[in-house]
Amino acid sequence: MTTLTRQDLNFGQVVADILCEFLEVAIHLILYVREVYPSGIFQKRKKYNVPVQMSCHPELNQYIQDTLHCVKPLIEKNDAEKVAVVIMDKEHHPVERFVFEISQPPLLSISSDTLLSHVEQLLRAFILKISVCDAVLNNNPPDSTLRQQWSFSKCIHPIGQAWCSFTVLVHTRDAATRNMEKVQVIKDFPWIVADEQEVHMQEPRLIPLKTMTSDIVKMQLYVEERAQKT
């Protein structure tokens, strides 16, 4: 097992890979648990040796993958401060926000064999926590819009009966977004600066869910919830 330190070129890649894999699983799980999509499209799969729910819908999966593909370079360079999964009601006001705050500890090295299983254990705990977050959150408003709008791409697809919609926001440090606008990582998948309407939440209630500190990454998950959801 080679020792990787921060100076190594692919160290950032390694950490970003782990995080993006985790974020993908987490986003699918959030969509399942918060009933953003009907549970019929979800299928049980395995990650970190525990069962998780993942959607079968190809376009949804592609959207999430593309989003994270674009986020990955930001995480590699430690530019991404927060990744937020925002659930919005039909007027596109945020109702709930799952925020993953990511930071990297200064002294980084991947050297020990047990590190990865330790990280796996911590991520497993995150997954478990998301599964039971129902207990602390109010129900989202049911919605009868038949339109699911993707925030960061230009297509609108009807997917049966959608309830709320969701979007992924990334808060970056400094001016990292300028690079993102210049370089389109994925064709036809532009990132735009989020509207104030999509970001601002009225009377948010903060509910911390989980924190983890490991040698390679520090992550915190909390939920901001609007006081009145209907």
Place this chain on the structure above:
Amino acid sequence: MDELYLDNIDEYVNDQDKIVTYKWLSLTLGVHVNTAKQMLYHYLDHKRKESSAPLHATYLVSGKFVHKGQPSHRVSVVKEDQLEDFKSKMSLIVSVHVYSVQKALLKDSGPLYSVDYDAVKDNLKNCSRYSAISCADAVPVSSALQARDVQRAPTPEPENRKLCANGDADVASKPSTKPQKGIMGMFANKSAPKKQDSGKAVTSEQKEDAPVDAAKSKPEAKANPMTNFFGLSQAAKKPVTHEEAARSSSSSSAAAAAEQQRPGEEKKAAAVELPKEAKKDSRSKSKRLVDSDSEEEKMEKKKRRRIKKPEPESSDEDVIPDSPQQMETREPSPSPKKKAEPLSHSRQGKSETKTRKRRRVLKSRTSLDDEGCMVTEKGYESESYSEAEDDARASKAAKGLVPAKAAPSTKADEKRSQKKTPASANKGSKQASIMGFFQKK
């Protein structure tokens, strides 16, 4: 016992928002599982009387059940609202007890497994210390014996499977490959082509068993290093779901016929099927043995059963792959001779012989139907593959077997290569042996 435990459980459930299963509670507080079950029951009772914040509970029900005229023993974890309904369907109820208590209403049973996973992993050596299941004959196999068994296993393999003589190493390997193949069956439309290739080894059973069996084989796979766990549950191996019971009886005859016809030869599809058939054989045999069950024996298999009611939609999927799977078992037997020639050719040479073969693979097809709704269907498609490709990956797979040691950038690769290993081990080595990948450790 003092009342302190009520406060403890209260803290776990309400303050920390944990799911408290009886197994987790017994390992955390260091009490016998039966005590833990009673603690949970009293806590639930106490809280319900106080009528404070709503609590949800799941129950484990086990007893006799007659399914389509076939008596079977069923062990299930059910939600509270389905408890009475479930109990009324059983012909004889052997045990009912609280499985878990939590504040949130769980949508599916996945988290229940996650809760116990880490607790059991931390107590790997003595996870059965508080268990009520015990077998006097079950002793941990020493590592030297294990290594010898592993090397012995490839040669007398068909007999081994029937006898389950080697018990730990043998049986342990099969369930560990099952969930890996199960994942591949579910990872259908992944964009990476690599996944496509590695998904070739998938057969029907993963798909239909996936919702039920994945959960079942996961505890077994987790228990893979825990040889004493397997020694324990070996003798008292729990009967299967009613679907599997029906299937094992029908396909066991096919498997027996198939086995006789090809005593020492390998077939790709059959080789993959064979371990599962044998495993089911052993299960159906032990099912008869354990007819007179006591409550304690159920506990080992509690996780293998999933909540039946909330998954009516999966029952349709279960039915569809049933017929292809049976067809597949019969398919090798009528045509052993045809495949014997190309196979013997490939076996004669070294393992680098490139042979293109066709095999049936479970694939997922997504299409738009008339109403514009997306329909995802899982079906069998013939796919040709080359032995050489899998051999090339065999070496990668061997290295990827110990997850803790590999770099995380190849974590995804490992998971893929882990699944490829059973297929490649089957093809790469001379014998049809899943034990092949144990040797490369």
